[in-house]
Amino acid sequence: MGRHSCCYKQRLRKGLWSPEEDAKLLSYITKYGHGCWSSVAKLAGLQRCGKSCRLRWINYLRPDLKRGPFCQQEEDLIVELHSGLGNRWSQIAARLPGRTDNEIKNFWNSCIKKKLRQRGIDPTTHKPLAKTLTENDNEAAKNLQFAPVKSNEDKLLVQSHEVSSKPSDFAGYLSFQQPSLSASHDSCTGSPLGFNFSAIAPSSCSLETLTSSISTLTTFPSTIPAFPTPPAQVKSSISLPSESSCLTSTSNGAFSYGDSSAPFSWDCGNFDRQRQGQVHPVVEDSKWSEYPQLPCLTGSPFQAFNDIKHEPVNFQTFGFPQPCFQHMQ
C-alpha cells in the first residue's frame, strides 16, 4: 500500500483505518453528508486525504453495504455480467445491490477466476481455454467448435471442446449433463443476445459421434431468459475481427440487432474483448465480396471442418435461424 502524494505533503495518515477514525467519518457524513470529500476530511477532524475518506465510506462505512460472502446467485450474475462488460467493476457493482466494485473485483481475482480456469474456461474471454490452437490439424480437429445455437423450436445447443477420455463419454456427457449456460447481453440495450455453452468432447471421439451427441441435446433449461423475437425479415451480417484476434477467438453464437437500416442481424459471436458486447456493423449486400468468404457450411460439422480448416478466415454467417459451424486455428 502506498501513499498519495498529497498525504506526504500534508503529513496525513495512511494505512488501515482505526475504529475512532471510522466513527468520526461515519458521524460526520451521517449528519452533514459528504459533499466535497477534501473538506469532509478536515471538517470531520481526520488526518486523511479526501480520497481516502471517500474510499473508506464507499467500501466500508456506507450503511447499505451487504457484507458477508457472495451467494451462488451473485457469483453467477458476476460471471454473466463480466462476460458482457469485462473488467468494468463499477458497472457490474451497479447490478449487485450492497456490493462494491472493489469487493467484486477482489472476489473475481481471488475466487471466480480460479473456478473458471478449473472448469476449462478462460476468465478473460469466457470461452474454452484455447490451449490447442497452435497444434497440428489432427489436434485442431478434436477441438472443432460448433457455433450456433438456436433453432425455430427453441432447441439446440452449441459447441464442443476437447478432453481426453473415452468416446462413449461424450455422448453421455451431452445427454446427461445439465449444462451451465450463460447468457450474453447487448451492452447497450441489456437485451439478451445469445447463450454460451461448452461441452467437453474426448479427443478420441469421432466427429460423427460428436454430431449425433449434440443432436440429443435439445432442451433449454427454464431459467434461460426469453430470446428476442426475431423480426419477420432477417438480414445476414458479418463483422470483422482484427486479423490477430481471428486466430484466437472462439464463438458463442450471439445475436445482435443491427443499426436502423438493418432490422436484425446475427453473427457468430464476439471476437475479442474490445468487441465484446458491441453491436457489429451490418455489411451491405454489395460489400460482401470484399470480405473473405467461407464455403457454405450446411453439411456435417466434419465436412465443414474439412472445408475451412486451412482457411485463415474469420467466420461464416447465415440468415437466422440457420445453424452454422465455425473453426479457428
Added chain:
DNA sequence: AATTTGCGCAACCGCGCTCGG
C-alpha cells in the same frame, strides 16, 4: 515450535474525465 508460503482483502496509485474559475 519456528519459519515459509499462499491467499484474501483493504487501501493506495495513477490516469482520465468533469467542472468551475
Added chain:
DNA sequence: TCCGAGCGCGGTTGCGCAAAT
C-alpha cells in the same frame, strides 16, 4: 481556451492471517 482541483475507476500493492513445511 487553459489550468487546476476534485472525483471515479481499474489496476496494483502489501498487510495480516492461516495453512503448510
